[in-house]
Amino acid sequence: MLRISKLTDYGTVILALLASQPDCQLAAAEVAERTRIALPTVSKVLKSLQRSGLVMSTRGSHGGYQLAKPASEITAVHILDALEGPFAITECSGEHSSCGIESNCRVGQAWQRVNSAIRRALADVTLAQLAGVERSITTVPLSRITRVTHE
Numbered sequence: 001m002l003r004i005s006k007l008t009d010y011g012t013v014i015l016a017l018l019a020s021q022p023d024c025q026l027a028a029a030e031v032a033e034r035t036r037i038a039l040p041t042v043s044k045v046l047k048s049l050q051r052s053g054l055v056m057s058t059r060g061s062h063g064g065y066q067l068a069k070p071a072s073e074i075t076a077v078h079i080l081d082a083l084e085g086p087f088a089i090t091e092c093s094g095e096h097s098s099c100g101i102e103s104n105c106r107v108g109q110a111w112q113r114v115n116s117a118i119r120r121a122l123a124d125v126t127l128a129q130l131a132g133v134e135r136s137i138t139t140v141p142l143s144r145i146t147r148v149t150h151e
Contacts, residue, residue: 002118008083010037011045015079016131018055019071025064045083052082071128077119079127087122089115 004012013035018026028046032039046065049055056068067074080087088094092108093115102108128134 002089004080005084007041007045007048008080010035010041011049011083012079012127012130013037014042014045015049015054015067015071015074015127018065018067019074019127019131019133022067022071025058025062025066027064031065048083052078054078054082067127071131071133072126074127075123076125076127076130077122080122087115087119089118 014031014037017031017034026034028043029039031037031046032042035042037045046055046057050057050065053068054074055065057063057065077087086094090108090111091099092102092105093112099105099108126134
């Protein structure tokens with residue numbers, strides 16, 4: 001099962017809060033209170049987001065955290081790469097592959113195509129959309145997705 005970590009999930013919730021308050025700087029304690037995520041976890045996630053350039057912080061009595069760029073310019077792939085590291089569903093589909101059987105593998109190229117498709121899909125979803133401040137995600141009903149059959 002493909003699944004993001006709990007910290008990445010929390011990171012998305014934190015970023016969504018910051019996206020909903022673009023003109024405000026929020027202290028870590030306020031982020032923790034509003035999201036109901038424990039302060040140590042909020043602090044850890046905010047530090048990772050700051051290191052990756054998704055949020056910026058200002059010190060002082062009126063300081064806090066805010067997005068480093070508009071929510072419409074931050075994508076789901078940026079969030080995953082910042083909190084999980086570069087997204088890759090298999091060893092050989094990442095940037096720096098160290099798979100020992102890659103030269104003889106018959107399925108690696110197909111997994112690389114799948115990985116690229118997932119990255120493109122994640123790049124098409126912005127934080128603004130995730131946060132609900134921009135409603136432009138196009139959904140496809142499951143009934144319209146055709147099944148792949150093998151002959």
